[in-house]
Amino acid sequence: MEYSILFMITLFLIGFAGSFLSGMVGIGGSIIKYPMLLYIPGLLGFAAFTAHEVSGISAIQVLFATIGGVWAYRKGGYLNKQLIIYMGVSILIGSFIGGYGSQFMSQGGINFVYGILATIAAIMMFIPKKGVDDIPLDEVTFNKWLAAGFAFIVGVGAGIVGAAGAFILVPIMLVVLKIPTRMTIASSLAITFISSIGSTAGKILTGQILFIPALIMIIASLIASPLGAKAGQKINTKVLQGILAVLILGTAIKIWADFF
Numbered sequence: 001m002e003y004s005i006l007f008m009i010t011l012f013l014i015g016f017a018g019s020f021l022s023g024m025v026g027i028g029g030s031i032i033k034y035p036m037l038l039y040i041p042g043l044l045g046f047a048a049f050t051a052h053e054v055s056g057i058s059a060i061q062v063l064f065a066t067i068g069g070v071w072a073y074r075k076g077g078y079l080n081k082q083l084i085i086y087m088g089v090s091i092l093i094g095s096f097i098g099g100y101g102s103q104f105m106s107q108g109g110i111n112f113v114y115g116i117l118a119t120i121a122a123i124m125m126f127i128p129k130k131g132v133d134d135i136p137l138d139e140v141t142f143n144k145w146l147a148a149g150f151a152f153i154v155g156v157g158a159g160i161v162g163a164a165g166a167f168i169l170v171p172i173m174l175v176v177l178k179i180p181t182r183m184t185i186a187s188s189l190a191i192t193f194i195s196s197i198g199s200t201a202g203k204i205l206t207g208q209i210l211f212i213p214a215l216i217m218i219i220a221s222l223i224a225s226p227l228g229a230k231a232g233q234k235i236n237t238k239v240l241q242g243i244l245a246v247l248i249l250g251t252a253i254k255i256w257a258d259f260f
Contacts (some may be wrong), residue, residue, distance in 0.1 A: 003213075004046075006046075007041065007046045007047075008216055010040065010041060010044060010173035011037075011041075011112040011213050011216045011220075012106050012219070013220075014033060014036045014037060014040060014106050014217070014218045014220075015033065015061060015216060015217035015218075015219070015220025015221055015224070016220040016223065016224045017036075018032040018033035018036060018065075018224075019027055019033075019061075019065045019068070019220055019221040019223075019224035019225040019249065020224040020225070020227055020228040020231075021228060021243070022062075022069065022166075022225060022228060023065070023067075023068060023069040023072065023189075023225035023226060023227065023228025023230075023232060024163020024220075024228035024229065024231050024232035024235070024240070024243070025170070025181035025185065025228075025232060025240050025243055025244040025247070026187075026257060031118065031121075031167035031247060031248055031251050032247060032251070033061065034054055034055070034058055034114060034161065034251070035215075035251050035254055035255065036142075037049055037054045037057060037058065038051065038054050039254075040215060043166070046148070047077065049210075049213075050106075050107055051107040051110040051111055052102070052103075052107065052110065052208050053208070053210055053213075055102065055110060055160070055203065055208065056203040056208035056209035056210065056214070057152020057210060057213050057214045057217060058161070059099065059196060059199040059200045059202075059203045059210065060200045060203070060204075060209055060214045060217075060218065061202075061210070061214060061217035061218055061221055062192065062196040062199075062221075063142075063193065063196040063197065063200050064089060064218045064221045064222055064225075065195060065221035065222075065224075065225045066166075066189045066190070066192045066193035066225070067193060067222075067225075068221060068222055068224075068225030068226040068229070069225045069226065069228070069229045070186070070189045070190050070193060072225075072226040072230055072233075073185070073186035073189065073229055074227030074231075076233075077137050077138070077185075077247065078137070078182050078183050078185070078186035079183075079186050079190055080140060080179070080183055080187045082144070083142060083147065083173075083177075083179065083183075083187050083191075084187055084191055084194075085170070086147050086148045086260070087147050087148060087149070087150075087151035087153075087187075087191045088190065088191045088195070089148070089194075090147075090148040090149070090151035090152040090155065091151040091152065091154060091155035091158070091169075091191060091194060091195040091198070092155065092194050092195060092198045093152060093155065093157075093196075093198065094152040094153065094154065094156040094159060094195075094198070095155040095158055095159035095195045095196070095198035095199040095202070096136045096155075096157070096159060096198035096199070096201055096202050097155075097156055097159060097198075097202075098155060098156040098157060098160040098198075098199065098202070099159035099160070099198060099199035099200070099201065099203050099206075100159075100191055100202035100205060100206060100241050101102020101159075101160065101202075102161075102202070102203075102206070102208070103160065103206040103208065104162045105160065105187050110160060111255060111258070111259055112160055112259060113124050113157055113160045114161040115216075115252060115255040115256050116157070116168070117154075117157050117158070117161070117167070117168050117250055118251050118252035118255060119252045119256070120168060120171075121167050121168040121170075121171050121248045121252075122126070122245065122248045122249040122252045123179065123200055123246035124168075124171030124172065124175050125170075125171050125174075125241065125244060125248055125249070126245060126249075127171075127175050129174050129175060129181075129241070131174070131178075132174060132178050132179065132180050132181065132250070133181050133182075133237050135178070135180055135181050137180065137183055138228060140179060140180065140183060142177040142178070142179065143177065144163065145213070146176070146177070147177055149227055150169075150176065151169070152171050154168050154169055154172070155195055155198065158199060159195075159198060159199040161204055162212055164167060165186045166191070166192040166195075167244075167247075167248055169188050169191060170184055170185070171188070171193070171246060173188060174241070178198070180236035180237075181240060181241060182237060185232060185240065186255075187256075189229075193241055
């Protein structure tokens, strides 16, 4: 694959846009960057990536995008350490299994899993979340085993598509576990970072990563993700939930339209 200057600029802009939004709404960014990487280079006349290549690039890029987001949220009491440990360990195991096992799946199979995850997440984002932001951060409680179980299942699916799973973890944390929005955003970035270690390791071991595009995306992530996180701390929580819901719904519609 040839990498012209214009191609590399395009990859950087995709990475920057996706990472800014990921830092702002608490996701690893794959929900945005997966379809952008899959469709935009080909539409602009560059070499198109396969689903396996996109999932590999996404996996390693999310690892670095989430570091920047967590660093920006490290102060303010938004990181729930218990939640991060229970969900983080479970999603790490699941994402490694999914990341390693994805080598045995077809391109259509990977896109199908992605479409299923995005559809479930989209439905959950439109379920009313009454009162979640009225709970003081130091009084937040949750069902630990329910959280761990959901995280493992999400990890397997996310590992397959090279995402870290935050785009479906966030709705689960808001709707099922009743975690306040800003704590959900900050903690999901930390959980997503742990998840991306598993999916990245699985992709590297099976040779699914193109390192030049991945490096460009990483640089964009490290610049844009902290900027997005800072912007997200100033925006109304209802607006943040709305942005995430629209992003997830749009991606789900696009994936299914192409699948059928």
